[in-house]
Amino acid sequence: MLTQQGRVRRIDRTDRTDRAGRADPALATDREHATGRGPGIYWMSRDQRPFDNWALAFAQELALAQKRPLWTVFCLAPGYPRANRRHYEFMLRGLSLTGRLLAGQNIPLVLLTGRPPDELAAFCAAKDAAFVVADFDPLRHKQAWLDEAARRIGAPLYEVDAHNVVPCRLASDKQEFAARTIRPKIQRLLPEYLTPFPEPEPHPFLSPDAPSAPDWRAAAAYPQAANEPGPVPGFEPGPLAAAKALEDFIAHRLDGYASRRNDPAPDGQSGLSPYFHFGQLAPQRAALDVMAAKTGSAEDKAAFLEELIIRRELSDNFCLHQPDYDALSGGPAWGLAELAAHAGDKRPFLYDFEVFEGANTHSALWNAAQRQLAVTGKMHGYMRMYWAKKILEWSESPQAAFETALTLNDRYSLDGRDPNGFTGVHWSITGLHDRPWTPRPVYGKIRYMNERGCRRKFDVAAYIAAQDAARTR
């Protein structure tokens, strides 16, 4: 019994039943032999929503089988890597809305503050928790917290990938080389995994000692460093705002997405990435709704689904399997060799971090992109590539460029500190998931981009003017 204790049990949806429809024997054992007498716990971290959430669904399934209450626990971690006011404000407001919705389903949300494995272990001991279900996150500190929690919590701890359509560990067990190598692996499993979510059901088992609602005011007073970027005004967090944003995208912008997505005019992008990052919107929900949409051509839908599923899951795959995902050294060998060979090349312009951060380069287009990031917390996908490639070209070393791009993205982007961000910076600077091209100074064979390309694709002057207007507004 409970032979898995002390280790994280990785669950994917096929673990529930095998192909013949029989329950997984080890899981069936766990189901019936939970030791604690307290509630089951969903340790919410990456997927901060009360529905469309496979980790929550699995936790509720276990709690129902064991006829016990289910609580959700979120642990705020002081000093969480590169998190600042902009992120906390968006996250906490969304989380309080999620908490309210969960309470309506008889699943109270408990807010802890501290180092997550310490807090979870203490909380589970105090409440005699029967089991813990955590959502999957490929980032190394999250994986380490999960491993440590599994060793310290007496109850079994399960990991469920609630973020990817095809669970990351199931799609591939190694670092994939490119989109084309992971694409067939994901496509093959999509019919099995791209299925409707269960309807949320009020939980029938209540705790006699149910926790009271979290003190969100105290949480918001969380210590903050000076000079951090502030909240992004006019951008509503929360699972209901996210659902509305998805509906709005499908109604008004899915049509023509395939041809417009490289145009950074405001209406081309989906604008959903902050919701995805904080798990306020499930990529699988977006995929299901887009596929069922009456708007948009087959080509529009395919383009959106490619970005939503293949490229998003490729970035999780990169972070899970590449320990140096947030360092230059995590790039592909051929790209790093190119950068090293061109380390001595003359840079046409040389800027340090402060010039980039202040949007004070010679290039009005680059500065506009940086301002868009600083002001709105978002940058259009095409401009992110151009923006990062110019940081490489105008920094004294690839090392400095990598740090500048990652720091600015993490500091200002609402979806910073995300596998997508790490992967995007690597794609631009080290050639990750890309192929070699005609050699150039500084870049070597890593793909080069320039302002002429932008002019070919969109109205650069209008883009610059739009960012100026946003700044003075």
Place this chain on the structure above:
DNA sequence: ATCGGCTCGCGCAA
């Protein structure tokens, strides 16, 4: 406007 070449390595066919 459109096209081919650039250039490396993965994965499959043979």
Place this chain on the structure above:
DNA sequence: TGCGCGAAGCCGAT
């Protein structure tokens, strides 16, 4: 072992 082809491009030729 050979071969097709690829995360978003650039450039020059036509």
